[in-house]
Amino acid sequence: MKLNGAKILVQSLKNEGVDHIFGYPGGAVLHIYDALDAQDDIKHILVRHEQGATHAADGYARTSGKPGVVLVTSGPGITNAVTGIATAHMDSIPMVVISGQVPSALIGNDAFQEVDAVGITRSCVKHNFLIKDINQISSTIKKAFHIASTGRPGPVLIDIPKDVTITQIDEPAYVDTIDMRSYQPIVDGNPEQITKAAELILSSKQPIIYAGGGCVIGNADQELREFTRQLSFPITQTLMGLGAYPAKDNLFVGMLGMHGTYEANMAMHDSDCVIAVGARFDDRITANLSKFCPTAKIIHIDIDPSSIGKNVAVDVPIVGEVKSVLKDLIQALKGKKTADISSWWSQINEWRSVDSLAYQTKEGVIKPQSVIEALYEVTEGKAIVTSDVGQHQMWAAQYYHFDEPRRWINSGGLGTMGFGLPAAMGAKLAEPNLDVACVTGEGSIQMMLQELSTMLQYNTPVKIINLNNGYLGMVRQWQEFFYEKRYAMSYMDALPDFVKLAESYGHVGIKVEKEEDLKPALIEAFKQKDRTVFLDIMTDPSENVFPMIPSGAGHNEMLLAGRDEMASTNDEGLNLV
Amino acid sequence: MRHIISVLLENEAGALSRVAGLFSARGFNIESLTVAATNDETLSRMTIVSVGDDGIIEQIVKQLEKLIDVVKVTDLTATEHIERELLLVKVDVNPNTQADIDRQIDQFSAKIVDVSEDTYLIELAGQSKKINDFLDALDASKILEVSRTGVTGVCQRREG
């Protein structure tokens, strides 16, 4: 039977087990839309902006572990998608983006809606393809999914000229194996390196496990738990790792980095052995590199060799999937005795007693931290929480104690405002039976508001927790600390009435202005299982995120709430972001 | 330090721009880059000369290996290797300078590949240093045009 390229494409997506596509039509992809229309296996979600499609596919991927799939048209369709592709790339999220292209004969002629999609996306994808021949469609789709979801995952773009989707060939046979000589990700760690790591672990007196997003992406949460408990070592997690190890467990010393806990950062600073698992020593984590872990030997387990030794010199590198390497390490350590680390634990508990996440309440004002605490209570810590970017993101990370992986969905690497709402929609589609909350700010939410419409159309009920402080709060905080309170362009004037706005999109809106109304409003919102509810919560406009490592400082130079209300930074710090 | 990095990669459209883009995006430096298909026409060999400390070169190698199209990366500088570069240089000749130019050509075993009324086109292959020395030896004011291929190289061991 003869099939056109569009039908072959859709069939290839089915072969990969795709059940949702997030997209937006346009001239270059009309044949593909026609083919999608003729089938029922794949559900297409019509977003309201292509950036929303990429974030929704991303939220779907982070929640389910399966690649998110996006379909956009040429020109503005793909340029609108770039922010979401870069967001997924920075956080190593598996995604396949299909973009239409002008017909082959017109490529390079500045045709209507032509952009060099492969060129524009090159530096923010794991790989990309331009399909020039209909015979390559099925094998390219196969490769794209393979590349996106194996090794260190990431987004893959496939650009398809319109003519390739309408030509016909005999239906290609399905190929279910793939072998690429140029792409063979490493799975298992080198046994010698594992032995070396085990020796170092057993002799360390002030160890700490520093676990990152790789433990979530690499589905290594069970191994991470077993490994940590086997050793009874303190464990800290990055913003991206939260949930891989349960927050309520006593071995967990909190998140580390710029807004991490005092005990996590102090323990990193004084440690003699840092065991980095699926983490990449990002600048939000290390703070000032020259002051980073001055006395530690470093073991680094990562799937990506280029992450090892990039920012920090490593003593024992182990390249491999974190899941596999942790299994081997657990085996290598079985029955072995670690050094006595009880005095290390006493020291850590002393740091803990500082209670660096304590905050002052104020009569008549809703503290943003208390909103997250109430959210945690009302959802019993079981919701999927997506977030946007800013102070609210940090508070969500600090006060919603994630006990399971894939429940905390945020843009850590790129820090993309606008991510939260479409990601919540994607998460709800992946896990319809879980409550989904989107913690956002009045600044961020306005970057992707249009997706409220999509959420009504496809009935994806989520609870929007808008911490409305009337400011681009994170910007305001830096201006208060580092620019002598000159608040240039960080005040959000002329805000919409979010309640009416939610209602106009067919959702429920609730405004919360008093502390005593907070919990009842949250309970009411989550009771409305099948409705999207927009909670516009007026929070303290002057609150800052603490604790904090100011730019240029080391882990042992944290600013604490109450103790160091004003921060200052040196000239070097001012040049950092 | 100067390193010669040899990259075996899929002979695909766009592979060159992936490599070039990687160098510019990450701020790595490229002194020269040569590329052409190998005996296996599905593969290309690219030779890149870059300068950087060990940490930077290690990152360059790892980042190149990470590119999906790249099959193999070798830092030739770390092994026994042969490197060559080809120079084509056009010089002005007149009865006063001809003897001197002929002598330099002789000394460096260069070759005249084209002659016109008042120019020579000279070819010279060798290590970059030899080519630099030859260009230095010519009277700078007589050099009309220089074209160098950049370095290409191979590892001397049987298994590269």
Ligand SMILES: Cc1ncc(C[n+]2csc(CCOP(=O)(O)OP(=O)(O)O)c2C)c(N)n1
């Ligand atoms: C797309 C984008 N533009 C700009 C920024 C820089 N930025 C980081 S946080 C922030 C303020 C966010 O304000 P809001 O959403 O109200 O959150 P708040 O910090 O007040 O909780 C800004 C502008 C960004 N991260 N993303």
Ligand SMILES: [Mg+2]
């Ligand atoms: Mg705000």
